[in-house]
Amino acid sequence: MSSPMLVVAGARPLFRKEVLRFWKVAFQTVAAPVLTAVMYLLVFGHVLEDRVHVYENVSYTRFLIPGLVMMSVLQNAFANSSSSLIQSKITGNLVFLLVTPLSPAAWFLAYTGAAVVRGVAVGAGVMLVTAWFAPPGLANVGWVLVFGVFGAAMMGALGLIAGLWAEKFDQLAAFQNFIIMPMTFLSGVFYSVHSLPGVWHAASRLNPFFYMIDGFRHGFFGVSDVSPWTSLAVVAASFVAVAGLALALLRSGYKLRH
Amino acid sequence: MSAISFQQVEKTYGSGVQALAGVSFDVQPGEFFGLLGPNGAGKTTLISILAGLARATRGRVTVMGHDVVDDYAAARRSLGIVPQELVFDPFFSVRETLRIQSGYFGVRGNDGWIDELLAGLGLADKANANMRQLSGGMKRRVLVAQALVHRPPVIVLDEPTAGVDVELRQTLWQFIARLNREGHTVLLTTHYLEEAEALCQRIAMLKKGRIVALERTSTLLAGTAHTMLRFKTDHPLPPSLAERARVTGRFAQVSARDAADVEAVLAQLRESGVPVEDLEIGRADLEDVFLGIMTDEAPK
Numbered sequence: 001m002s003s004p005m006l007v008v009a010g011a012r013p014l015f016r017k018e019v020l021r022f023w024k025v026a027f028q029t030v031a032a033p034v035l036t037a038v039m040y041l042l043v044f045g046h047v048l049e050d051r052v053h054v055y056e057n058v059s060y061t062r063f064l065i066p067g068l069v070m071m072s073v074l075q076n077a078f079a080n081s082s083s084s085l086i087q088s089k090i091t092g093n094l095v096f097l098l099v100t101p102l103s104p105a106a107w108f109l110a111y112t113g114a115a116v117v118r119g120v121a122v123g124a125g126v127m128l129v130t131a132w133f134a135p136p137g138l139a140n141v142g143w144v145l146v147f148g149v150f151g152a153a154m155m156g157a158l159g160l161i162a163g164l165w166a167e168k169f170d171q172l173a174a175f176q177n178f179i180i181m182p183m184t185f186l187s188g189v190f191y192s193v194h195s196l197p198g199v200w201h202a203a204s205r206l207n208p209f210f211y212m213i214d215g216f217r218h219g220f221f222g223v224s225d226v227s228p229w230t231s232l233a234v235v236a237a238s239f240v241a242v243a244g245l246a247l248a249l250l251r252s253g254y255k256l257r258h
Numbered sequence: 259m260s261a262i263s264f265q266q267v268e269k270t271y272g273s274g275v276q277a278l279a280g281v282s283f284d285v286q287p288g289e290f291f292g293l294l295g296p297n298g299a300g301k302t303t304l305i306s307i308l309a310g311l312a313r314a315t316r317g318r319v320t321v322m323g324h325d326v327v328d329d330y331a332a333a334r335r336s337l338g339i340v341p342q343e344l345v346f347d348p349f350f351s352v353r354e355t356l357r358i359q360s361g362y363f364g365v366r367g368n369d370g371w372i373d374e375l376l377a378g379l380g381l382a383d384k385a386n387a388n389m390r391q392l393s394g395g396m397k398r399r400v401l402v403a404q405a406l407v408h409r410p411p412v413i414v415l416d417e418p419t420a421g422v423d424v425e426l427r428q429t430l431w432q433f434i435a436r437l438n439r440e441g442h443t444v445l446l447t448t449h450y451l452e453e454a455e456a457l458c459q460r461i462a463m464l465k466k467g468r469i470v471a472l473e474r475t476s477t478l479l480a481g482t483a484h485t486m487l488r489f490k491t492d493h494p495l496p497p498s499l500a501e502r503a504r505v506t507g508r509f510a511q512v513s514a515r516d517a518a519d520v521e522a523v524l525a526q527l528r529e530s531g532v533p534v535e536d537l538e539i540g541r542a543d544l545e546d547v548f549l550g551i552m553t554d555e556a557p558k
Contacts, residue, residue, distance in 0.1 A: 005387070010364070012357060012361070013361025013362055014361075014362065016361070017358045017361070020350075020354075021349050024349055025349075042463075088347075091339075091341050091345060091346075091347075091348070092345035093345045093346060093347045095311065095339075095343075095345060095357060096339050096345075096347070096362070096404060097362065098311055099309050099310065099311070099334055099337070099339050100334060100359075100362035100363060101330065101331035101332075101334045101335050101363065101364075102362055102364075103331070106558075128274070149323065253313070257272070257310060257311060257312060257313055258306075258311070258312045258313070
């Protein structure tokens with residue numbers, strides 16, 4: 001019934017609205033996370049610069065930058081779709097969308113697409129500001145883009161699921177604080193997982209965020225903990241799983257159409 | 259083809275509460291149709307199912323012949339819903355809100371119609387104001403405009419005048435009546451029965467999830483041969499009258515079957531020595547019909 005062209009045409013107005021929504025409050029949604037990331041860089045970079053060495057010829061500050069960029073991309077992509085949905089649900093204005101002919105696929109595309117735009121915008125901001133402290137170099141821009149966009153899309157889709165599931169702001173905050181934050185922090189943003197003791201090393205390997213950050217970092221230094229192809233396979237598989245679940249929830253009208 | 263068709267619609271919520279127990283009726287193209295009932299009768303559930311906000315447990319609903327589940331896109335394009343709650347998106351101005359809503363329906367370059375809506379609803383000078391800055395009445399007007407951006411043939415208004423001042427009510431009804439004259443079908447739920455009496459050609463009354471009356475408004479009114487006695491008094495009514503009277507502060511209304519009954523009521527008032535001011539004798543209005551039907555225990 002709905003061809004891909006129709007889905008894209010349907011998604012466009014909602015995508016545009018979702019981008020406009022965060023752009024109107026860009027100070028909070030883009031500038032604030034950039035500042036947070038710069039703070040991390042200043043503090044951790046300063047404290048750990050002379051103590052931690054991960055790769056040959058890569059200073060700790062340079063090592064840290066791609067991780068911080070990717071962490072910002074992931075957290076902000078998640079925040080965009082999840083907070084937009086929960087706000088619309090709680091204020092009740094989601095009804096304007098529910099009465100439209102937009103298909104579940106169009107919803108998915110629009111929310112995930114806008115989340116990618118926000119994630120990439122924040123990531124680019126962090127990159128620009130931190131590169132001024134220590135240019136990390138760029139070994140392969142293709143990997144940077146692939147992992148940046150795929151990671152943001154996966155987190156946008158995950159945010160969509162969280163936004164559909166949560167009925168109150170504190171439920172969403174719990175999702176963010178107890179799942180998203182630990183998984184991003186324990187993914188090797190601040191260290192190489194090789195430096196971890198055995199059991200934590202193994203646990204990191206089960207965390208899809210680790211592969212996103214490791215693959216992303218490969219784009220800058222040409223070296224990484226695992227092969228970028230392995231990381232790509234894990235990230236793609238996680239995206240397909242999360243996207244499939246998000247689409248299934250939208251199709252079933254989960255917590256939307258009673 | 260009916261503009262709206264409800265066929266044996268049942269709805270039981272997860273909690274086990276049955277909101278609709280088999281509702282069937284059709285609204286014809288071009289009709290101004292009223293759906294009345296007390297709170298909890300199932301009006302909003304019925305409209306939610308029509309709009310796709312809720313799903314029927316059983317039965318079928320169509321808009322302009324399109325099934326609201328199997329052919330939801332076509333059904334929703336044919337339908338403009340003004341929701342009961344005063345909701346808005348605080349990020350946008352009035353014009354942005356209306357452009358975004360047009361986009362959802364695939365309507366581009368809609369500024370001509372948006373301007374017409376803004377003018378018709380008295381919103382022209384608020385076009386660039388943020389939604390947060392508007393008063394409640396102004397927000398309500400935007401809700402109406404939002405429902406109409408895609409020029410739907412069928413318009414549904416769920417309690418549109420709840421908490422709305424007189425001026426807006428006038429603007430709103432003039433605008434909706436114009437759309438109705440131009441061929442739009444209107445389905446209205448309201449608590450203001452004089453509005454339903456004035457505007458609706460046909461009326462369905464819902465009680466505990468069932469249709470208990472479905473008639474032309476004139477037939478409904480004619481069907482009650484009752485006469486109403488209305489008066490003011492500062493004294494309690496005698497028990498025989500108190501149980502059949504509707505008392506609101508100083509105002510009392512007593513319905514009477516015929517002239518002899520009117521005489522009997524007057525006699526009771528005289529005998530009990532209750533002083534009465536401003537006595538009027540008139541025909542029953544829709545409110546009386548409504549109360550008569552709703553207090554009737556057995557559903558018809």
